[in-house]
Structures are given as C-alpha cells and as structure tokens.
Amino acid sequence: MAFGLVAVGVLVLFYGVTYRSTRSAYSGWWCGSLAFFVVSASLFLLNGTAFQVVANPLGNTAGTLGAACVWAGARSLREREVRWWQLALLPAVVLVVSLLDDPGHDVWAGGVAYLFAMAALIGGSAWELVRLLRTQRPAGGAREQFRFAVSSMAIVSGVIGGFYLARDVVFVAAGPDSAVFRIGFGSQVTTLLTMLLLVVVTFSMSALSHEQQTTELRRQATRDGLTGLLNRRAFLEVAERQLDQARVTRHAAILVADLDRFKSINDGSGHAAGDRALVAFADACRSVVGQQGIVSRLGGDEFGLLTLGGPAEEIVAEIAARYSAGAGETDPPTASFGIAAVLPHDDVALALARADQALYEAKDGGRARAVRHDDGSAGGLDGRRSA
Secondary structure, X not given: OXXXXXXXXXXXXXXXXXXXXXXXXXXXXXXXXXXXXXXXXXXXXXXXXXXXXXXXXXXXXXXXXXXXXXXXXXXXHOOOOOOHHHHHXXXXXXXXXXXXXXXXXXXOOOHHHHHHHHHHHHHHHHHHHHHHHHXXXXXXXXXXXXXXXXXXXXXXXXXXXXXXXXXXXXXXXXXXXXXXXXXXXXXXXXXXXXXXXXXXXXXXXXHHHHHHHHHHHHHHHHEOOOOOOEOHHHHHHHHHHHHHHOOOOOOOEEEEEEEOOHHHHHHHHOHHHHHHHHHHHHHHHHHHXXXXXXXXXXXXXXXXXXXXXXXXXXXXXXXXXXXXXXXXOOOOOOEEEEEEEOOOOOOHHHHHHHHHHHHHHHHHXXXXXXXXXXXXXXXXXXXOOOO
C-alpha cells in the first residue's frame, strides 16, 4: 500500500513536471511503468476476496507490464525501437501461467513466471543502460551528470533484477511459505528495494529526459526529415571528423549523386512518387555504404557520400543496381554520379566541389553515368537508360 501511494505521487510529478515539458520517451515510458505498478498494487489488495481469481492474474500481468515499460524506457535512451510484441510477450506468458494455476485459492499463482519476468525485464533495463554508458558521450558539463544518473539507474536496476532472480530461485527451492523466503525475499524487502528505485529514478529523471530531448533536437537539426540521412552541414562536419580519425586510403572518395529528370517525376506522378524515389535511393546508398562511409542528402534530389571501403565506381554500380531493384516503379528514375578522390589532409568542402563539377559533366554526357573528376573517365550504369 505504501509503495502504491508513493508511486502515485511520483507518477503525478513525472507527468506534470517532466513529461509535459520535455515529451521525452524516457519520461513517458516511466509514467506508463508507474501507472501499471499502481494498478498491480491495487489489484493485489483484492487478494482474499471473491475477486482474487481474476485480480491476482491481472495484478501479475500489470506488474510485468510495468517492468516492461522500465526496460523500454532504458532502451529509448539508446534510440532503439521498441516493438509491441517485445512489450507484450512476457506479460502474456505471465497472464496465461497465472490463469492456468489456481488463482482462486493461491495468492502466488503464476509466481515462478511472474518473478522470472520481473528479473528479466528489470535486469534487461540495467543491460541497456550499461550499453548506453559505453556508446553515448554527451558534450560539455552535462557529461558527468549524465553518467552519474545512468550509472545509478544501471546499478539499482541490476540489483533489483538480481534480487527478483534470487527470489524466484528461493521460491522454487523453498516455497513462498518458507522462513528464508518470507524474511529475505518477502514483501517488506521488495518494497524497500522498489522504493530505492523510485528515489533513484526521481533523481535521474530530469537529467535523462532533458538529455534525450537535447539528443532529439540535435537529430532534427542534423538529419533530413524524409530520408533520415545527414543534412549538408552535418555531412561536412562528420566527414571531416571521420577523415581525421581514419587512415585515408587510395579508395577514399567523395561522391555527389543526383536523380535524373527528377522534376518530371514530381510534375507527372506527384510529390508522393518523388518522395518514394528519394527514400528508395537513400536506402540503396545506406545499404551499400554501410559502416564504410557516410551518406547524406545535400538538398532536393542531390545526395553526398563519403566512401572508404572500396573503389568508388564499384560502389556506384551497386547503388544503381539496388536502387533500380528497390525503387518500386516500373520505370524508376536513373541517377548520375560525380566522383572526386580524397587525398590525405584534403578539405571535404573542396572535394565535394570537385565531385559536384564531375556530376555536371555526367549530366552533360547523357545522364545515368558516373564521372571521376581526376581523370574524367565516364561509364554508363549497367546499360540503364534515363527515364
């Protein structure tokens, strides 16, 4: 009962203060988590009544859904997608097991599945937070506060996940009525640990929600809304940084690509068809370049690429083939490419200008081809004709 009252208060604060001001996914997931935990605690109050047969399995399920939201909140900090089946799988298993047990007479019906699910989900949130610490590096003075908040949440989540796992083991080995379970893993100890979790999450909520909001605003400022690729400014910055960090090989190149006769697609088939062509080309570039370079949308139907993983002409041919196969049009638009070699200590903006000049040569030469700035060689793309 005490946990439920505290959870209601924290839920009101999270929603009214943090979520409404930041709209961060992390605070939203925690609002959902606390709501499910409150529902679960309320349903467990009906144990010992005629409603226990229904309330007990639903209480187990609501508690598991609350833990699933804790995991989803941690995952959202890493900007990873959370699918509905990932949220529903363990709660559904807990519900079925609880109903098939004896919920009308046993308050611990489905207890093994419930305790295991809680351990897996809360422990999983700790793992997501540890992975976040390894990959995300906030800039400026927010770094230490961010790391402390994430570390605190990871430690407490790990402890609680381990506690639920140990609780499950003792439940199976000794039973819920044993002294070791009641004293070491009973409701009093569980309430104490969950209260500790609420204290830590209350402390960390503001820092993590605002960091998530800042990350989202940064993403919107550096990404193209349609394709999700870097925009021109971000491409120049990231490419400069990557070239500084990587060893420039003879294959390093800047590419500028342009969809041929793109305006006629927009005018003839509508902007939706044009958007589909842009997204298809972006997907083709992204799948071919992968981790061996950078892809950006420079503006309109023009794309910029930094490639490090192989001869630029081979990359161009593969992009053209994948684009043709994945565009979803009976007569997809073709693309022209300008290629400029990147030399050690080269300026990305200058290399981009050289590639742009080569692109104009490709356009003038008949489209659907690639031209390299340094030697002027041109080649058609697998014999494809311009739309």
